[in-house]
Amino acid sequence: MNQANQFFISYYQSKEFNVYRIFLPSFYIFNTFAISSIMKQNLYLGGQNMLSINQLIKYLRNHHHITVKSNQAQSLRNIGYYHGYKGYRFIRTPNQRIPFSSLDEVIALNKFDMQLKTTIYPKVMFIENALKSYVIEAILHDCHSENLDTIFNKSITDYKSYTPGSRQYHKQYAKRMTLKGKINNALLRDYSNKKQTVNHFFNADQPIPIWAIFESLTLGEFGTFFACSNSNVKLTTSSILHLPSNLDTDGKITEFIIYAIKDLRNAVAHNNTIFDTRFQTSTINNRLVLLLEKEVGITGLDFKYIYAYIVLITYVLRKMGETKTSCKHFITEFIDCTDSLRKQISPNICNQILGTQQRAHLRQLQNFISQS
Numbered sequence: 001m002n003q004a005n006q007f008f009i010s011y012y013q014s015k016e017f018n019v020y021r022i023f024l025p026s027f028y029i030f031n032t033f034a035i036s037s038i039m040k041q042n043l044y045l046g047g048q049n050m051l052s053i054n055q056l057i058k059y060l061r062n063h064h065h066i067t068v069k070s071n072q073a074q075s076l077r078n079i080g081y082y083h084g085y086k087g088y089r090f091i092r093t094p095n096q097r098i099p100f101s102s103l104d105e106v107i108a109l110n111k112f113d114m115q116l117k118t119t120i121y122p123k124v125m126f127i128e129n130a131l132k133s134y135v136i137e138a139i140l141h142d143c144h145s146e147n148l149d150t151i152f153n154k155s156i157t158d159y160k161s162y163t164p165g166s167r168q169y170h171k172q173y174a175k176r177m178t179l180k181g182k183i184n185n186a187l188l189r190d191y192s193n194k195k196q197t198v199n200h201f202f203n204a205d206q207p208i209p210i211w212a213i214f215e216s217l218t219l220g221e222f223g224t225f226f227a228c229s230n231s232n233v234k235l236t237t238s239s240i241l242h243l244p245s246n247l248d249t250d251g252k253i254t255e256f257i258i259y260a261i262k263d264l265r266n267a268v269a270h271n272n273t274i275f276d277t278r279f280q281t282s283t284i285n286n287r288l289v290l291l292l293e294k295e296v297g298i299t300g301l302d303f304k305y306i307y308a309y310i311v312l313i314t315y316v317l318r319k320m321g322e323t324k325t326s327c328k329h330f331i332t333e334f335i336d337c338t339d340s341l342r343k344q345i346s347p348n349i350c351n352q353i354l355g356t357q358q359r360a361h362l363r364q365l366q367n368f369i370s371q372s
Contacts, residue, residue, distance in 0.1 A: 053077060060085070060103070067102040076103065079110045088113070091276045091352050092304065098349055108344035109353075113275045115337045116306065117268045123313050123330060124265040128222075130320050131241075131258060132214045135226055138236035139210060146209040152180065157230045176228045179221075186216040219265055223258040242319045247291045256285040257316060264309055276353060277304055288312075296368045298361045305355035310334050311365055318372050327369045331362055 053073050060066040066085075068076070076084070088109045090097050100106055140146065143154045156179070159172035187208065190198040197215050201208040214222065226234070234251025243253050259282065266272075267279035284303040292311055293301050301308050314327050338358065342350050 056081060064100075066100055066106075067104075069103070072103050072107075075107055079107060084110050087273050088275075092278050096352075098352075105345055108341060109275065112337055112341045113273055115340075116274055116334070117271070119330070119333045119337065120264065120274075120309070120313065121268050123317060124261055124268065127261060127313065127316055127320070128219055128265060131254070132217075132222060134237050134240045134254075135222075135229075135233065136211050136214060137240060138233045139229070141236055142230070142232045146211065147207055148183070148210060148213060149207075151210055152176075155230055155233050156225070156228045158228050161231065172228070175224065179224050179228050182221050182224065183213060183217070186218070186221060187213065190216045219258065219262045223255060223262060226258060227255050241316075244291070244295065247287075247294065253288060253291060256288040257312070260284050260288060260303070260309075260312060261316075275306055277306055277309070280304075284308075296361075296365055298357075298364050300357055301361065302355060302357075305353075305358065307334070307338075307354060307358040307362060311361060314365055314369065318369060324369050324372070328366060331366055331369070335362060 053076065057068045057070075057073060057076065060068050079085070080087075085103075085106055088098070088106055089100060098105075098109075139151055139155055143151050145151060145154070156176055159169055159176055162169040162172060187198055187202075191202055195216070197212050198208065201212060217225065226237070231251060234254065236251075237254050238245070238248045238251040241254060247253070263279045263281050264274065267274050272279055280303070289301055289303070292315055293299055296311060296315065298311075301311060303309070310331065314331060317330070318324075318327050338350075338354055341353075345353075
């Protein structure tokens with residue numbers, strides 16, 4: 001057994017499963033909108049003996065009291081024991097367990113999660129591309145140059161808005177310096193991978209223009225770039241995005257949008273679980289929440305529920321000029337997914353997953369779209 005396999009077994013050991021363990025390399029199936037991982041099932045007994053898929057079914061029945069139909073062996077293979085059962089048996093944190101009674105419920109939640117990713121993926125990719133385009137426009141308007149060094153000297157100067165020598169000044173200046181390193185690493189990564197855009201400029205010994213650099217930046221790196229930009233760039237971007245000036249006086253709302261969408265975008269792209277927003281790496285900025293509540297006309301928007309991201313995405317799409325019909329279709333797709341889940345899982349569990357205000361908030365979101 002190689003080191004990677006040994007690590008896999010060790011990593012997924014837990015106190016609860018101190019007898020039986022899952023191990024198998026995973027492989028990936030690519031579809032239009034998401035990557036679906038399927039883990040071939042082998043259950044280890046004390047790290048040595050393996051259980052067949054039928055023995056695994058028996059294990060779920062006897063040890064977890066999960067009803068598994070005799071014809072569901074393939075379904076269990078498809079969702080995987082770790083990715084499927086263990087990945088979907090809790091809400092947000094492992095101590096918030098879902099009291100599943102049947103494999104049907106696990107399959108329903110897995111299907112819901114996959115449908116969410118299929119629905120959300122093209123929207124967040126559209127938003128990412130559009131935001132980068134808006135910021136390029138704002139940078140060129142401020143700097144009148146596509147040269148990175150010129151842009152850094154003229155436009156990546158947020159640190160200057162703080163008192164020289166102050167703690168915040170040092171913090172922002174350090175972020176700016178780190179950003180330059182991240183950009184160089186991103187370009188080196190793409191050059192090593194022979195990405196055509198980067199190679200064209202490097203091989204011609206020409207400076208890489210900002211629009212080409214943005215093609216190499218992750219959404220997180222792009223967020224840092226925007227955070228380091230001056231107020232002119234931020235306010236111009238806010239204007240292009242048609243954000244309300246009274247709620248975005250410093251132009252920072254776009255930064256909050258980028259970071260809010262970043263975690264969701266990455267989770268979707270890597271086929272991580274998203275139904276319970278466990279992908280969040282930081283708290284959504286309160287100013288963004290307040291803007292959405294005031295603009296849409298709702299209260300108590302909570303980003304621990306996935307529907308809050310639907311509100312955010314729909315709002316941004318509409319501000320970007322997406323049609324009312326397209327935005328309403330997106331909302332309807334999400335509602336159809338949740339309605340299907342409600343038919344297969346108990347109301348109590350659904351409320352824990354979806355929240356109790358989802359329906360009311362989405363009705364108001366549809367009203368906002370109609371009136372916008």
